Amino acid sequence: MRRIISVLLENEPGALSRVVGLFSQRNYNIETLTVAPTEDETLSRLTVTTTGSDKVIEQITKQLNKLIEVVKLVDLTEGAHIERELMLVKLKATGSQRAEIKRTVDIFRGQIVDVTSSVYTVQLAGDSDKLDGFIQAVGTSGVLEVVRTGVSGIARGEKVLSL
Amino acid sequence: MELLSGADMLIRSLQDEGIEYIYGYPGGAALHIYDALFRQDKVKHILVRHEQAAVHMADGYARATGKPGTVLVTSGPGATNTITGIATAFMDSIPMVVLCGQVASTLIGEDAFQETDMIGVSRPVVKHNLSVRHPEEIPEVIRKAYYIASTGRPGPVVVDIPKDMTTPNERFEYAFPKKVKLRSYNPAIRGHAGQIKKAVDMLLAARRPIIYAGGGVILGKASDQLTELVRMLGYPITNTLMGIGCYPATDKQHLGWLGMHGTYESNMAMHHSDLILCVGARFDDRVTNATEKFCPGARIVHIDIDPASISKTIDADVPIVGPVDAVLKEMIALVRESKARPDAEALSAWWKQIEEWRAFHGMRYENNPEVIKPQEVIETLWRLTNGDAFVASDVGQHQMFAAQYYKFDKPNRWINSGGLGTMGFGLPAAMGVKLTHPDDEVLCVTGEGSIQMNIQELSTCKQYNLPVKIINLNNQALGMVKQWQDMNYESRHSQSYMESLPDFIKLAEAYGHVGVRIDRKEDLEPKLKEVLAMKDKLVFVDIYVDRFEHVYPMQVARGSMKDMWLSKTERV
Numbered sequence: 001m002r003r004i005i006s007v008l009l010e011n012e013p014g015a016l017s018r019v020v021g022l023f024s025q026r027n028y029n030i031e032t033l034t035v036a037p038t039e040d041e042t043l044s045r046l047t048v049t050t051t052g053s054d055k056v057i058e059q060i061t062k063q064l065n066k067l068i069e070v071v072k073l074v075d076l077t078e079g080a081h082i083e084r085e086l087m088l089v090k091l092k093a094t095g096s097q098r099a100e101i102k103r104t105v106d107i108f109r110g111q112i113v114d115v116t117s118s119v120y121t122v123q124l125a126g127d128s129d130k131l132d133g134f135i136q137a138v139g140t141s142g143v144l145e146v147v148r149t150g151v152s153g154i155a156r157g158e159k160v161l162s163l
Numbered sequence: 164m165e166l167l168s169g170a171d172m173l174i175r176s177l178q179d180e181g182i183e184y185i186y187g188y189p190g191g192a193a194l195h196i197y198d199a200l201f202r203q204d205k206v207k208h209i210l211v212r213h214e215q216a217a218v219h220m221a222d223g224y225a226r227a228t229g230k231p232g233t234v235l236v237t238s239g240p241g242a243t244n245t246i247t248g249i250a251t252a253f254m255d256s257i258p259m260v261v262l263c264g265q266v267a268s269t270l271i272g273e274d275a276f277q278e279t280d281m282i283g284v285s286r287p288v289v290k291h292n293l294s295v296r297h298p299e300e301i302p303e304v305i306r307k308a309y310y311i312a313s314t315g316r317p318g319p320v321v322v323d324i325p326k327d328m329t330t331p332n333e334r335f336e337y338a339f340p341k342k343v344k345l346r347s348y349n350p351a352i353r354g355h356a357g358q359i360k361k362a363v364d365m366l367l368a369a370r371r372p373i374i375y376a377g378g379g380v381i382l383g384k385a386s387d388q389l390t391e392l393v394r395m396l397g398y399p400i401t402n403t404l405m406g407i408g409c410y411p412a413t414d415k416q417h418l419g420w421l422g423m424h425g426t427y428e429s430n431m432a433m434h435h436s437d438l439i440l441c442v443g444a445r446f447d448d449r450v451t452n453a454t455e456k457f458c459p460g461a462r463i464v465h466i467d468i469d470p471a472s473i474s475k476t477i478d479a480d481v482p483i484v485g486p487v488d489a490v491l492k493e494m495i496a497l498v499r500e501s502k503a504r505p506d507a508e509a510l511s512a513w514w515k516q517i518e519e520w521r522a523f524h525g526m527r528y529e530n531n532p533e534v535i536k537p538q539e540v541i542e543t544l545w546r547l548t549n550g551d552a553f554v555a556s557d558v559g560q561h562q563m564f565a566a567q568y569y570k571f572d573k574p575n576r577w578i579n580s581g582g583l584g585t586m587g588f589g590l591p592a593a594m595g596v597k598l599t600h601p602d603d604e605v606l607c608v609t610g611e612g613s614i615q616m617n618i619q620e621l622s623t624c625k626q627y628n629l630p631v632k633i634i635n636l637n638n639q640a641l642g643m644v645k646q647w648q649d650m651n652y653e654s655r656h657s658q659s660y661m662e663s664l665p666d667f668i669k670l671a672e673a674y675g676h677v678g679v680r681i682d683r684k685e686d687l688e689p690k691l692k693e694v695l696a697m698k699d700k701l702v703f704v705d706i707y708v709d710r711f712e713h714v715y716p717m718q719v720a721r722g723s724m725k726d727m728w729l730s731k732t733e734r735v
């Protein structure tokens with residue numbers, strides 16, 4: 001099953017490489033990985049999406065917790081949560097395609113953020129399925145370049161991941 | 164406040180940490196530190212002949228004393244030479260701190276002379292690693308390193324020290340922190356009371372119980388509590404290779420150790436049990452054999468300080484995360500309070516069955532009037548040393564024979580690389596033990612393959628007068644490899660023979676020690692007696708043993724625990 005694990009990490013050099021090293025060393029999957037500092041400058045927030053059986057996921061969370069620099073973590077997929085990913089796409093946009101793409105971008109509630117005579121650059125946020133859906137809708141033949149941030153997530157309601 | 168250079172702060176911190184010995188080897192990036200070492204005499208430095216041996220020495224010291232070992236090496240090749248030793252300690256959860264010189268921080272990343280990213284290289288085989296970023300941090304980094312290495316599930320910690328952190332003429336205020344606080348590291352200090360209660364109820368209701376104890380009992384200094392609980396219950400106990408000595412091997416409740424080369428009765432009792440109380444062990448593949456066939460009728464209580472060890476390979480019905488000594492103490496109290504008692508009838512039937520298994524096999528080997536059997540060498544040593552020696556072993560058949568035929572009644576005396584299986588571990592580990600136990604008998608049981616992986620340490624033994632007894636079970640082959648080739652590759656002995664062996668007697672003498680060769684059966688006991696009588700000499704005993712012997716029992720690959728070869732021809 002796909003899981004989103006969110007981690008508070010000491011904001012120190014080497015901490016990230018320990019997390020990434022753990023995944024490759026123990027043969028765990030990383031589908032996406034995002035990391036950035038938080039409002040508390042001593043902490044980074046890292047989100048990793050991974051897949052595995054319940055047993056593997058349990059090991060992943062336990063092994064992550066063992067890393068000295070991991071302060072706290074939560075498996076967001078255990079409860080209601082919000083997940084978002086940002087995507088920037090360059091699309092070939094000439095002739096009649098231009099209007100068609102514009103319509104699709106609107107349907108997906110994206111924005112065209114840059115334009116040339118032959119290219120649209122589109123920005124789109126949402127969960128990963130939605131981003132996949134957009135690529136499908138516009139058709140891969142017109143896609144010149146895709147960049148995705150990977151998943152960020154947060155629990156719904158009052159639950160917070162903090163110290 | 165005192166003003167000290169980084170190098171002096173480092174050494175002062177080690178003093179304040181209570182460190183007695185450092186094992187190491189100097190070089191450019193560590194020279195400021197070595198100079199600071201020279202100007203004091205509290206911390207003693209042992210100069211090895213290869214950095215790998217420094218780590219194994221620190222490891223042997225740690226295993227025998229329960230205290231963290233300390234290593235000091237230079238950057239680059241000095242640091243990379245420690246990796247096998249660090250990985251060995253990591254796999255067996257041995258507390259140690261490895262201090263590595265590094266090129267100056269201004270040069271890092273420039274492929275400077277003797278620059279290696281030791282933080283990166285060591286990452287997968289350490290509990291943690293730290294770099295010094297300012298000389299003033301040194302006392303805190305050192306305090307943290309020992310704290311992390313020796314608490315919770317212990318393990319090796321590497322400290323990377325760029326040369327400019329130890330510059331002699333830059334001085335800073337020295338203060339050794341009394342306490343360390345790490346918000347993200349809080350090892351459990353007691354087990355969950357509800358889980359412990361549940362475990363005790365299950366334990367008392369079991370009909371075919373067995374205690375399965377591991378190295379965690381020794382690391383957690385919980386042998387007394389374990390022994391008390393097991394005796395109180397009257398249940399059978401087995402332990403892992405790493406747990407040897409956690410419960411007296413000569414006691415009748417002890418079934419020997421379990422797993423790949425464990426006793427018949429241990430493996431049978433495990434397989435047929437209805438309750439396994441696992442204390443500080445980790446259901447390693449050398450114990451469980453095929454996990455899907457593992458002990459089908461057993462429910463499992465698992466006590467471990469490391470939550471990640473629980474339900475990793477075998478699911479636990481009752482997991483208990485906590486220090487084994489504290490958890491066992493609570494269990495003892497609960498058993499005492501409880502009105503429930505083990506079902507006497509069921510227990511006596513269970514023991515009757517176990518005694519039948521014990522009688523069917525026990526530990527046995529075929530004696531031969533012509534050749535010296537490796538097993539009888541160990542049995543003889545056990546007798547001659549009253550079962551009270553420290554035995555550091557290398558890796559191979561000789562290791563298994565030593566573990567099978569030397570009956571350890573005390574913890575911390577069986578010193579071996581169980582997890583990584585590192586040939587070359589034995590001699591330096593024995594040296595680390597001997598240094599702090601000068602009046603105890605310290606044996607290094609080895610093979611002609613393994614001993615040559617760190618033979619240069621005979622020179623260190625001379626320098627520091629470390630009269631260990633090296634028992635070389637010389638079968639003129641990489642015996643364990645050869646055994647697997649006999650069993651799985653139709654005896655095609657690909658690269659498992661050791662041709663052109665050195666004359667070990669002359670070699671020992673060249674290093675200034677005594678060499679004794681034993682190749683006749685009738686000489687075995689009298690010569691070993693002579694060897695043991697040479698108290699203040701390192702004696703290299705080269706014993707020509709049966710070249711064709713195999714280690715049995717041996718679990719059948721991919722079988723259950725009860726599927727074993729008992730000799731070259733008997734399979735159950």
Ligand SMILES: Cc1ncc(C[n+]2csc(CCOP(=O)(O)OP(=O)(O)O)c2C)c(N)n1
Pocket residue numbers: 557558559560561562584585586587609610611612613614636638640641642643644
């Ligand atoms: C460093 C290292 N290299 C290779 C091995 C694989 N190995 C395991 S046992 C063994 C043979 C050991 O030979 P020896 O020391 O003579 O012991 P014996 O089995 O003959 O008693 C080998 C090569 C190992 N465990 N460690």
Ligand SMILES: [Mg+2]
Pocket residue numbers: 559610611612636637638639640641642
């Ligand atoms: Mg050999």
